[in-house]
Amino acid sequence: MSLSYTLKESFSGFTRTKLSTVISIVTIGISLLLLGVFAVITINTARFIEMLRAKVVLEVFLQEPITREEIGKLVHRVLALDGVDSLIVISKDEAAEIFKMEFGEDINRVLDFNPLPPSLKIFLKPSHQTSEGVQQVYRSLARMQGIDEIVYRKELLDLIDKRTTAINNVTLGLGVLISVSAILFVSNTIRLAIYAKRKIIRTMELVGATWMFIRLPFLIEGMIQGLLGGLLAAGMLYALLEFAARTLAHDFASYFIMSVSFYAVVVGGGVLLGLIGAIISIMRFMRVAEG
Helix, strand or coil, rough: CCHHHHHHHHHHHHHHHHHHHHHHHHHHHHHHHHHHHHHHHHHHHHHHHHHHHHHCCCCEEEECCHHHHHHHHHHHHHHCCCCCCEEEECCHHCCCHHHHHHCCCHHHHCCCCHHHCEEEEECCHHHHHHHHHHHHHHHHHHHHCCCCEECCHHHHHHHHHHHHHHHHHHHHHHHHHHHHHHHHHHHHHHHHHHHHHHHHHHHHHHHCHHHHHHHHHHHHHHHHHHHHHHHHHHHHHHHHHHHHHHCCCCCHHHHCCHHHHHHHHHHHHHHHHHHHHHHHHHHHHHHHCCC
């Protein structure tokens, strides 16, 4: 198989179907631009959700009276639990100081004694920062002696889990819809190129040309269209994110700075869309021809 012939035939579609080829490239570019924007939103949403999850801690109030030795033993047992990352021990005096900072009153003067019990602030590993994971740790803590009450923001965590699922479903649905649209446009463009060369293809089949020899130029043409569309999308996306980073406040700028690998994935996605579109058009043409 001649490489020069294959490349020549691959680029011939760009001259035979100029308008549809340009439309296909622009469509892939716009489709990948939209997918890229959704990807940026999804990545930053996931980052924000992880930040919220990390702030969900369990506050464990201890039964009184309790000695330092008993607190120490309890701490070791809590740290041994699956899902517990670290904890902070808050003594009665520290609890009184926290109360004073939050409410502006010295509880010892208001009540003439300190009713606040010592407590533990428990931080969880990322694998357990979900409703189910927290519940698992909660049940283990509830069975321990020396613990009076366990408090955490269950409603917030349940809401985060529900919204995360909804966001992922919407993003997935939109991504599939946009990808399918781009594939269909590429498929239609390649099919026009195949139709324009149908007589030549028939002649090549009669003289014994191989499957790969006939079809490879169309596959390469689809990949080139996808590559150009991916480069167009990467350029537009980079310009858009740079504009957003410069326009918005400095605190939000980091959310719009994406790595080189992100843009490489966008370009690679274009090549993949082009290849899939070409494969679909070839399969459709062959079915029609055989029928």
